[in-house]
Amino acid sequence: MATRVLIGGQWGDEGKGKIVDVLTEDAQLIARFQGGNNAGHTVEIGEKKFVLHLIPSGILREGKVCILGNGVVVDPLGLIEEILEVQSRGVETSGRFFVSERAHMVFPYHCRQDAGAENLAAESEKIGTTRRGIGPAYMDKADRKGLRVGDLLAPDLKSLLREKLARRNVRLEALGVESLDIEAVVAQYVDAATFLKPYIADTVTMLNDAIAGGQKVLFEGAQGTMLDIDHGSYPFVTSSNATAGGACTGTGVPPQRIEEVVGVCKAYTTRVGEGPFPTELHDETGARIAEIGAEFGATTGRPRRCGWFDAVVGRYAVMVNGIDWWALTKMDVLDSFETINISIGYELDGEHIQHMPARIEDFSRCVPVYEELPGWHCSTKDVKRYEDLPNAAKAYIDRLEELTGARVGIVSVGPRRSETMFRDVPRETASV
Ligand code: GDP
Numbered sequence: 194m195a196t197r198v199l200i201g202g203q204w205g206d207e208g209k210g211k212i213v214d215v216l217t218e219d220a221q222l223i224a225r226f227q228g229g230n231n232a233g234h235t236v237e238i239g240e241k242k243f244v245l246h247l248i249p250s251g252i253l254r255e256g257k258v259c260i261l262g263n264g265v266v267v268d269p270l271g272l273i274e275e276i277l278e279v280q281s282r283g284v285e286t287s288g289r290f291f292v293s294e295r296a297h298m299v300f301p302y303h304c305r306q307d308a309g310a311e312n313l314a315a316e317s318e319k320i321g322t323t324r325r326g327i328g329p330a331y332m333d334k335a336d337r338k339g340l341r342v343g344d345l346l347a348p349d350l351k352s353l354l355r356e357k358l359a360r361r362n363v364r365l366e367a368l369g370v371e372s373l374d375i376e377a378v379v380a381q382y383v384d385a386a387t388f389l390k391p392y393i394a395d396t397v398t399m400l401n402d403a404i405a406g407g408q409k410v411l412f413e414g415a416q417g418t419m420l421d422i423d424h425g426s427y428p429f430v431t432s433s434n435a436t437a438g439g440a441c442t443g444t445g446v447p448p449q450r451i452e453e454v455v456g457v458c459k460a461y462t463t464r465v466g467e468g469p470f471p472t473e474l475h476d477e478t479g480a481r482i483a484e485i486g487a488e489f490g491a492t493t494g495r496p497r498r499c500g501w502f503d504a505v506v507g508r509y510a511v512m513v514n515g516i517d518w519w520a521l522t523k524m525d526v527l528d529s530f531e532t533i534n535i536s537i538g539y540e541l542d543g544e545h546i547q548h549m550p551a552r553i554e555d556f557s558r559c560v561p562v563y564e565e566l567p568g569w570h571c572s573t574k575d576v577k578r579y580e581d582l583p584n585a586a587k588a589y590i591d592r593l594e595e596l597t598g599a600r601v602g603i604v605s606v607g608p609r610r611s612e613t614m615f616r617d618v619p620r621e622t623a624s625v
């Protein structure tokens with residue numbers, strides 16, 4: 194498989210980081226295509242735990258080349274911090290990590306604008322953003338007012354920055370937010386330019402040349418289908434296309450070059466931030482899932498809301514992403530549950546529906562229709578082969594496949610590489 198796009202099938206935090214790390218073994222290049230450091234991708238290798246926000250999770254495997262595509266919004270200061278952090282833990286970045294010159298930059302005024310807008314919003318309109326400036330950075334991009342990573346190489350960088358910052362200060366004042374010390378920010382970004390210069394590249398050509406030369410590319414999605422700006426639970430979404438189509442627009446690789454789409458989903462559902470979540474559990478069962486699954490946000494530390502698997506979401510994700518197969522994570526978290534529910538449809542104003550309503554007012558009135566399945570009441574943590582899973586766990590997986598319309602190719606029963614089962618996924622290498 195030369196090109197594989199990996200995306201989240203739910204509301205983010207599905208375990209994409211872990212699965213990317215596992216699948217990186219089969220790839221030479223790994224590219225992020227959207228989002229920014231609102232993402233938090235966790236990879237556990239032995240006793241070491243890494244949480245990556247911008248750098249693709251592939252960086253943790255020696256020799257792999259990692260790219261931030263044009264669709265990503267890059268906070269240069271956050272990125273430098275992350276580069277230094279991984280370097281301090283023995284990861285080489287020079288010569289194997291590149292940032293698109295076309296990627297837009299996040300500035301401190303975006304972060305302040307993000308926080309200011311959230312603070313000002315009425316309770317019902319708060320999105321619960323990560324406050325990383327993501328929405329305002331994409332606003333500037335769409336408004337054609339942004340600065341891009343390539344601008345860090347401009348000879349007149351200082352004056353470019355001064356001009357932008359002065360205009361943004363006016364916007365911050367209108368929001369009642371403290372304005373920025375322009376010269377301090379200019380100095381930070383001039384230093385950042387020096388640091389990042391060797392990493393800035395024409396990643397569009399790099400990726401297309403690599404594919405033409407037969408190299409294998411893995412595209413690493415951030416967030417998830419239900420957080421996609423077009424297809425998610427708008428307006429409670431992020432500001433980019435987290436679905437598979439984003440891999441093309443966000444890297445400059447044409448659609449004919451995409452060979453496979455992998456969806457990552459948890460065996461249950463979580464959501465962090467505001468917005469409707471039909472299968473959310475407000476009871477002891479939800480609290481138990483949160484506790485066993487250690488469901489706290491990797492970026493903000495906020496507790497994640499937990500609920501049962503929603504097959505309406507799963508089916509919808511298969512449709513809008515063209516998911517070829519699922520990587521099903523956190524199966525082990527359900528080990529001790531007596532029974533397990535799956536939402537097979539919704540009840541909306543007395544009608545049974547199977548589709549995803551577009552209007553948030555409708556989606557928020559959807560009541561899940563559950564099918565109850567027996568639990569397996571034993572630990573799956575040490576199971577190494579799919580065939581050795583308990584029958585009830587296999588029956589649960591069979592039902593998820595039937596309801597969502599895509600096969601489960603990987604089952605994950607722990608955060609580590611070794612806690613991964615492959616079914617009939619085409620793999621060039623035999624072991625994880
Ligand atoms: P991402 O944003 O999709 O990369 O997911 P996060 O890293 O934010 O959250 C997933 C969390 O679940 C991380 O702490 C992972 O280490 C952990 N994890 C991943 N797969 C499994 C699994 O199969 N079982 C368990 N128990 N934890 C997992």
Ligand code: IMO
Nearest residue numbers: 205206231232233321322323415416431465466
């Ligand atoms: P990964 O890649 C889960 C959520 C925020 C908020 C909404 C908008 O780790 O799966 P934003 O800061 O993007 O404007 O916030 O999206 N959100 C995520 N939730 N996982 C993520 O990324 C997320 N990135 C953003 O909580 O509800």
Ligand code: MG
Nearest residue numbers: 206233234491
């Ligand atoms: Mg995450």
